[in-house]
Amino acid sequence: MTSMADPAAMFTERNRSYVRFVRSVLYPQGLRSYFLRSPRLRTGLRVLDAGCGTGILTLALHEACLRRGVPPVALDAFDLTPAMLDRFRETLAARVINGIATTQADVLHLEALPPSWTGYDLIVSASMMEYLPRPSLPDALAGLKARLNPGGSLVLFITRRNWLMNLMIGRWWESNLYDAGEIEGAFQRAGFSRVVFGSFPGFFRYLALWGYIVEAEA
Numbered sequence: 001m002t003s004m005a006d007p008a009a010m011f012t013e014r015n016r017s018y019v020r021f022v023r024s025v026l027y028p029q030g031l032r033s034y035f036l037r038s039p040r041l042r043t044g045l046r047v048l049d050a051g052c053g054t055g056i057l058t059l060a061l062h063e064a065c066l067r068r069g070v071p072p073v074a075l076d077a078f079d080l081t082p083a084m085l086d087r088f089r090e091t092l093a094a095r096v097i098n099g100i101a102t103t104q105a106d107v108l109h110l111e112a113l114p115p116s117w118t119g120y121d122l123i124v125s126a127s128m129m130e131y132l133p134r135p136s137l138p139d140a141l142a143g144l145k146a147r148l149n150p151g152g153s154l155v156l157f158i159t160r161r162n163w164l165m166n167l168m169i170g171r172w173w174e175s176n177l178y179d180a181g182e183i184e185g186a187f188q189r190a191g192f193s194r195v196v197f198g199s200f201p202g203f204f205r206y207l208a209l210w211g212y213i214v215e216a217e218a
């Protein structure tokens with residue numbers, strides 16, 4: 001099995017099974033349901049998805065914006081793994097979705113992003129920070145914070161530490177897991193002013209067994 005030191009190799013090898021796995025637990029629908037009721041969505045936002053993978057979070061947010069009639073002015077997304085981005089671009093082409101920009105980059109080296117990729121109102125990220133070396137989490141958060149407008153927010157979905165996730169995600173998907181205190185500490189070190197934990201609505205409340213939703217203000 002590939003070591004967690006090389007997430008790009010793992011997601012190149014296993015991107016199809018990743019998509020099958022997350023579909024089986026209705027993860028895309030859960031993310032969409034969160035954004036369908038999020039007060040952070042409004043017309044004309046500049047939005048960035050950090051570690052977009054095959055686009056599940058970007059597409060959930062895009063669909064929620066369309067359904068709510070609040071189209072973003074920019075929806076940008078980056079990921080470390082070209083094979084994940086290829087799948088995302090195939091989906092965008094197949095569904096004839098325009099206006100979503102994608103690029104390859106490492107969240108720990110954001111200087112590689114296009115120069116215009118800054119000044120965001122909302123940055124989202126799901127199931128990616130778990131793949132960074134643990135001491136790098138505050139640096140990654142601080143790098144994203146630097147790309148937010150004053151008053152902008154970061155919404156992070158991140159796998160929680162419990163015995164079930166240790167088996168299902170930690171071991172199977174070679175991921176780090178976090179508890180609430182570790183997450184709060186990392187956001188504080190990154191300089192965020194306010195951090196609260198959100199929740200999945202209604203039917204999708206079971207996804208809380210998997211992860212935290214962290215809502216942070218720059």
Ligand SMILES: C[S@@+](CC[C@H](N)C(=O)[O-])C[C@H]1O[C@@H](n2cnc3c(N)ncnc32)[C@H](O)[C@@H]1O
Nearest residue numbers: 051052053056080081084106107126127128131
């Ligand atoms: C479990 S997938 C999550 C993808 C997507 N956000 C989702 O929710 O389905 C983890 C993704 O994080 C990406 N990733 C891992 N380390 C990264 C890094 N340092 N910078 C950017 N992306 C990274 C991987 O390439 C992979 O696509």
